[in-house]
Amino acid sequence: MCAAGQFRRGGREYWRPIGGLGFQVVAVLRKPLERCNEPSNWPYPIAPLVLASDKGDAGEPPHLRFLRTGPHTPEGVRDYMLSAYRRIPMEAGNQDVYRDAYRALATGEAETGFLVHCAAGKDRTGIFCALILDELGVDLDTVIADYEMTNEAVDFDALIPRIRDRIMAEHGQAMEPSMMRIFLGVDGDYLRQAFETMGGVDHYVREHLGITEDERAALRARWLIG
Template identity: 25%
Template sequence: SATWQDRSIIMEGTLNMRELGSLRTSDGKHIIKGRLFRSADLAQITINDIQALEQLGIKTVVDLRGPKEALDHPDKVPKGTKIVPSPIIGSDTGDAIDGTTIRTLVSSAGLPDTMLDFAKVSQHGPYYRMLFLVNSYGTESHTSRLSKYRPFFGALLNLAPNENILVHCTGGRDRTGVGIALLLKALGVSQQDIEADFVASNQALQPSREDPDSTTFLRFHAANVFLQPPENKYYQRVAKELGAPPESIRNAVKLRTDLLRRMFASIDARYGSFPLFLESQLGVGLKELETLRQKFIL
């Protein structure tokens, strides 16, 4: 299968965009090239980016952000593109993270109390939300909420034969990463390839990771400082201010392959098997699986 770099699409106004084409399935087939895309939000895309989306034939955009996120930073899309709102989690869907939870998360990550300065930390990015999400994989509340991906699967099933689809959240990492992992597993992509695509967001949210002096990431909603390489000078200044090493700050929120393993194990434990989960929670039974395979696999 092609590496994530081969599948990446460089945009001017968003990050973490790649297609899932060429990933192999267990029966020796592969995902159709140019059919399925994932990215960070489309609120800041340029005229060139809009033309790129048109050329890629992306006619449906699934937005996994909460209503407030989507309202504050509305997607820009080519005329005639259908936006399907499919909110998964956000402080605006009754999932606000309380102070006690934050304290517990920060201390279990081995981070100092200086990382509890809410105002200071939050001005550099949604650190607590990322910390909360990364620690939620495989938990009862995370697994029981996976049924919220039903509109995403509905959009996949309704896709016209000659049209392509893009799914995104804010950074295109946790919520998008989970949705894509569920779909790839349903399509029979190997666990190894699913995990590799999932963790690729760690690097794909670093717009100029080779240059420690770069501050390019500041231009993007999705690319907060906490996700940048610890060698980045700006990151080192922020980390010093927050009283923790940049490596520790980043390691606590970066995506890891064991997160997906936890999630899939929890799905099996709760629903009996992945196919039973697909059918009962996402409305994807044998007939729908066949439809998905026809649309996305060659």
């Protein structure tokens, strides 16, 4: 349970870009402590069905621990990211949300609006989006190209100083900007590492998520044209 005084509330202006999109379901891949420290606080009239998991480490999230402690070298950052993509698809909490989100998309529960996010919207989220695209028959090169659009869509020059200031304020030290650019970006090799860890999407969806063939067929029937 969240401790008193632990909540951080954002202003309504943060919700305006998405408030009119009408999404019905939001899949939240942040760990319990992340959600506790920074709750979403959906403002009226946004009232989606929230898919989240209470499973997971109650301590400091691994990405925040790495930001604080390192090793902050190009090799160290890359090694951490590869290890994260081996860890993320196998964590029980992530699998819970992946499973529920998959079924929401397959049943039509999220047909008029669906949002998935984590802390940065690229790793836990990126794996789930890639998983769904693969399930819908998108070829791997296109899946990876879609995933790598993060490197073009994110304004790193604006984002990095804000994150550094926060880490400095909370921990007294922070990763250098050049290393943070690697940390906050994506690389197709990371996603390939996740798929390899899964043992392939087919195996992962059936054996780890427990999605049935009927549910897989329903996903394709609902989201594919023709």
